[in-house]
Amino acid sequence: MKTLFLVRHAKSSRVDPGLADRNRPLNQRGEADAPMMGRRLAARGVKADLLMSSPALRALTTAQSFADELGVDHKDIAVEERLYASSVDTLLEIIRGLDGRLDRVMLVGHNPEFGDLASQLSGGSIEMPTCAIAEFSFDTAAWSAIGDTAPTEVVLDSPKRA
Numbered sequence: 001m002k003t004l005f006l007v008r009h010a011k012s013s014r015v016d017p018g019l020a021d022r023n024r025p026l027n028q029r030g031e032a033d034a035p036m037m038g039r040r041l042a043a044r045g046v047k048a049d050l051l052m053s054s055p056a057l058r059a060l061t062t063a064q065s066f067a068d069e070l071g072v073d074h075k076d077i078a079v080e081e082r083l084y085a086s087s088v089d090t091l092l093e094i095i096r097g098l099d100g101r102l103d104r105v106m107l108v109g110h111n112p113e114f115g116d117l118a119s120q121l122s123g124g125s126i127e128m129p130t131c132a133i134a135e136f137s138f139d140t141a142a143w144s145a146i147g148d149t150a151p152t153e154v155v156l157d158s159p160k161r162a
Contacts, residue, residue: 002138004095004121004146005041005048005106006114007066010034010131012058022056022084033131033159034062038069040157041133048072049102052094054083054109062131063108083109088117098143105143121147122154132158 010030026034051072053063063077082090091113098105115128121136128134135155138146
């Protein structure tokens with residue numbers, strides 16, 4: 001069984017128009033939503049064998065908030081350049097290349113790619129608002145099967161869900 005968590009970064013600030021996209025920080029709502037969503041996962045007993053983040057500040061800060069709530073050391077967050085300004089094909093390449101010894105992997109990144117991948121994996125239309133989590137369980141032993149194998153379960157959560 002493999003479980004994939006796709007986490008869209010929390011709400012970011014656009015206050016400084018001169019700031020490079022990669023360097024945009026979380027805004028006040030994002031700073032509150034990220035730890036809240038991490039706590040929701042922790043309350044369900046979720047553990048991640050690997051937490052991988054885009055290098056963009058807003059994604060990495062979101063990943064760090066999740067790490068704090070899930071008991072993952074910040075130094076153990078894998079920063080993956082290909083998660084920034086990506087594509088569904090690149091995301092699938094990353095996922096399919098994961099070490100088979102890992103069973104639960106959390107990727108933190110961006111839309112529209114994460115929403116597009118979530119929709120493709122689920123076979124439906126999935127909206128990924130900021131700080132949303134799409135959790136997919138697959139009855140497979142190999143990450144290389146992801147994208148060709150339908151998930152056995154899909155769980156969606158976002159800050160505005162009660």
